[in-house]
Amino acid sequence: MRHLGWIAGGAAAVLVGAGAITYAVADGDDSGTRAPAADSADAGFARDMAVHHQQAVEMSYIVRDRTRNTEVRRLAYDIAQTQANQRGMLLGWLDLWELPKVSADPPMTWMGMSDMASGKDGSLMPGMATNTEMKRLGTLDGKQAEVLYLQLMTDHHKGGIHMAEGCVEKCTVGVEKRLAQGMVASQQSELDLMAGLLEQRGAKPRN
Known part of the structure; x- marks a missing residue:
């Protein structure tokens, strides 16, 4: 059921993203x-960040089911909703531009960092969790669960x-x-x- 909910949320995010795109174009935005x-960097960022966001959404729904802590559940919900919405916008732009959502080039090529995207154990880009994790x-x-998620x-x-920051540049x-x-x-x-949440639990970031 968790995955079905995520799929439904992703579909809704695409619709939200499409609305944002329509508004931006109608408003005369340069997009x-x-x-x-x-x-281009624009297309590369849209493709790569959509994949990056997808894992954050999945991770957040996993921890939501593994803890009853209100603060962590609220954070996970906020991250999942925000990043699902942004992912919909990124994929919507690729549709608008009539560009593929996948590329033969390695991830991060648009940043000149394709050598950092090893894909080892499913970690396609910097910061992404491995399949094992x-x-x-x-x-x-x-x-x-809270500590590992955080x-x-x-x-x-x-x-x-x-x-x-690479896209901003x-x-x-x-x-x-x-x-x-x-x-x-x-x-x-x-x-x-x-x-702060990690400190409350006697833990620290890994890096």
């Missing part, structure tokens, strides 16, 4: 004037912020650059919150 190339999160309960999501946000579509700037601000705020 509708010229479609970026398939190998995701499976382990699904076996823990209570405080143990540690994994801290790494995830650090990688996401790095990517978003390299992307040319104004509405996408503004989304990336918003990601940096919101995820940095959540990093501060997660550091």
